[in-house]
Amino acid sequence: MSSQKGVPYDSATPEDLAETVRQIEKTGHTSRDLSTTVMGQDISFPVICSPTGVQAIDPEGEVAVARAAQAAGTAMGLSSFASKPVEEVGQVVDKLLFQSYWVGTRDDILARAERARAAGAKGLIVTLDWVFDSRRDWGSPWIPEKLDVKAVDQGPGPTSERG
Numbered sequence: 001m002s003s004q005k006g007v008p009y010d011s012a013t014p015e016d017l018a019e020t021v022r023q024i025e026k027t028g029h030t031s032r033d034l035s036t037t038v039m040g041q042d043i044s045f046p047v048i049c050s051p052t053g054v055q056a057i058d059p060e061g062e063v064a065v066a067r068a069a070q071a072a073g074t075a076m077g078l079s080s081f082a083s084k085p086v087e088e089v090g091q092v093v094d095k096l097l098f099q100s101y102w103v104g105t106r107d108d109i110l111a112r113a114e115r116a117r118a119a120g121a122k123g124l125i126v127t128l129d130w131v132f133d134s135r136r137d138w139g140s141p142w143i144p145e146k147l148d149v150k151a152v153d154q155g156p157g158p159t160s161e162r163g
Contacts, residue, residue, distance in 0.1 A: 045073075063089055067093070076097065086119040090120035
């Protein structure tokens with residue numbers, strides 16, 4: 001921080017600092033409002049807790065993060081790969097966004113979105129890429145060569161066999 005005269009804070013005299021305060025008061029801006037709206041949710045500052053899967057490193061996992069988001073007045077994005085059920089997380093935060101991967105059939109994706117909405121989610125974050133570079137026991141989803149309207153309309157397609 002520096003004074004209005006450009007003097008570094010640690011070198012500023014009380015008069016320099018008083019002048020800075022007077023200049024701020026002249027503008028009428030004595031406090032800052034960092035609140036904003038994200039996906040229709042009023043939040044206290046422009047930061048949301050990003051969806052990160054499997055936060056089970058802490059026994060409360062995503063529930064602890066949801067409590068922190070609620071206390072801070074911001075939203076939480078909950079991953080579809082969360083370690084806690086969406087219903088449990090939705091009980092402690094009122095600004096919940098649900099992140100769903102493009103995995104399974106359309107009905108699977110819709111069922112996850114409906115379950116999240118029933119648990120209190122106010123918005124849906126759809127992840128169209130795939131972040132895993134290895135095949136899982138349940139197979140890997142079909143990934144179109146080009147992501148366009150036709151590929152999205154076609155849906156996620158069949159899962160590949162374990163490789």
